[in-house]
Amino acid sequence: MDEPGSARELIDTLCSRFDEFRFPEVSDGTDGPLGWPGYDERRTQAREKTGESESVVCGVGTVGEHRAVLIVSEFGFLGGSIGADTGARIVGSFERARTLRVPVVSLVASGGSRLQEGICALRQLQEITRAAVLARRDGIPHVAVARHPTTGGMWASLTAGADLVLASPEATISFGGSRVRDPGETGLAFTAEGTFEAGQVDRVVPRSELPTVLTSLVHLLCLTLATQPAPAEVPEAPRTRELPDSGGAATQRARAADLPRASAYLDRYLQNRFELSGDRSGAIDPGMLCGIGERDGRAIAFAAQTGTATTPAGFRTATRLVGLAERLAIPVLTLVDTPGAANDAAAERAGIGPAIAGLFAAVAEATVPITTLVVGEGGSGGALALAAPERTWITVDGYFAVIAPEAATAILKRDPSEVDEIANRLRLRPQDLLELGFVRGIVGTP
Incomplete structure (x- = not known):
């Protein structure tokens, strides 16, 4: 299985230049909107571990000869889970892509919505989907890469809803994560190869080939805009x-x-x-x-x-x-x-x-x-x-x-x-x- 690596490592392999977006935080309250005990401490530990302030890194990068907006999961930050601040960054990134008239490339590795933020996290899936739909209406193409693991709402919204979907070999890709489905339910159906055979993924791409494939694909998608x-x-x-x-x-x-x-x-x-x-x-x-x-x-x-x-x-x-x-x-x-x-x-x-x-x-x-x-x-x-x-x-x-x-x-x-x-x-x-x-x-x- 390809190791997922950090968001920054992945960005460095794909982009000759990357300018990160800066978004204001939208979450408030001690221990998040639910007042979940210990949540602030968990987030602090995640920041110290990864060097990131949230579970996605977003910006505009140069891929080959063309620019694209990148949305890259940092799985080391609370399992790449989606909270209110994460959702705001993803929504803002689609809005920037519409302004810049460039494709969106999302590289996802996420366990889904963040438990400690409850329904406030879950509703981000609606906000993300709406932002992606608005970009689609403006003719902005979106290619997603399902890395290991891509489960829950982030598979069912941002990733599977993209115009084109790539996947990392042997990555776990499923709506139901391993901890919430029947323990006896395992096998090919929950992998990149299984989703490809089921017509849900366009191509399984080893990480060593991903820069070449995305460079070519971003070139084609930029041509669609012209x-x-x-x-x-x-x-x-x-x-x-x-x-x-x-x-x-x-x-x-x-x-x-x-x-x-x-x-x-x-x-x-x-x-x-x-x-x-x-x-x-x-x-x-x-x-x-x-x-x-x-x-x-x-x-x-x-x-x-x-x-x-x-x-x-x-x-x-x-x-x-x-x-x-x-x-x-x-x-x-x-x-x-x-x-x-x-x-x-x-x-x-x-x-x-x-x-x-x-x-x-x-x-x-x-x-x-x-x-x-x-x-x-x-x-x-x-x-x-x-x-x-x-x-x-x-x-x-x-x-x-x-x-x-x-x-x-x-x-x-x-x-x-x-x-x-x-x-x-x-x-x-x-x-x-x-x-x-x-x-x-x-x-x-x-």
Whole structure:
């Protein structure tokens, strides 16, 4: 497990310069608002032990070439717990970020709300969340790092509510801390790795790699603050080919093992990128790539299918991505390549219908421009949900259909030998889709 280290040590590894914020204390009374016996003495001991006056250190730091507001927990100060003064510092830091127009990076290691301040500490979670929401409304991006441990309200508010969430390897991450949950409840679910598998964390990052990862990520997030929401350009195809001469040929091309998939397009299209992971509801779909990348000095959000049936988690992750792009006012590129939505019992139990509906709505409601390129299979509603109305293009290797030709043949109760004929009647080839007005152009012709 990565050792958490002190707040100052962590700041020194991340920032070439750091200017700490100074906030007036808001707490009053002997032994805090509850008059908790011995509380003043505990705080004095914590100050002497850590050299800090509270459980967070806040300021503006230079990360790589860009400035960001840092909120860094000092776990040695009463377990990084949150009291009234802590809450005021965090709220004030979000307000400074709005004024400075810079991202927020919170590095959390906390046991939650401070017991000795009772409800006065607990209500700080509402104040912190409100400050984060106001910053979000102003387009200020927020990335959180869940260190060891991140539990209780600080996981459920500041950390899990961030736009992007990183985690330290083997860190304890959970709403219920080890001392308050059933002693028998242990294991992967309460760790960084478990929360990643459950779609609640975007990436697990060793501390040795954290400076590099955050430098790159802060760079991308600063680009979002400067990017104008002009439409993303249509990607070029990795290869050129003649158009298919039949519907059957079109479907075979889109399913070919050597077909360039989404990663090949993204590698050519973006200079660098950060992929987010998970639907924040308990699952990951590795067949849906979502994230933010840089193209010629602009930030571009992307959501890309990779040739597999899209699960409810995939649709929800794409919906999350479109929502993030909307908040940050950056354009979106979507790449369509799926035989369709997953239709097994597990997908139905996980809410495949509502998940697709959510993505349809997010695309329909988006005010930022969305550009779509069909790079492989365009299988029915599972593909259409990711397609931008009136801003969709297709490659020579793609097709789009109301349903796959094999399924259409079965629905029509026709012999399987008639699949190619049905494919032709569906008019699913790129040139058919252009003539029908579904796509604006074809990419990859000689």
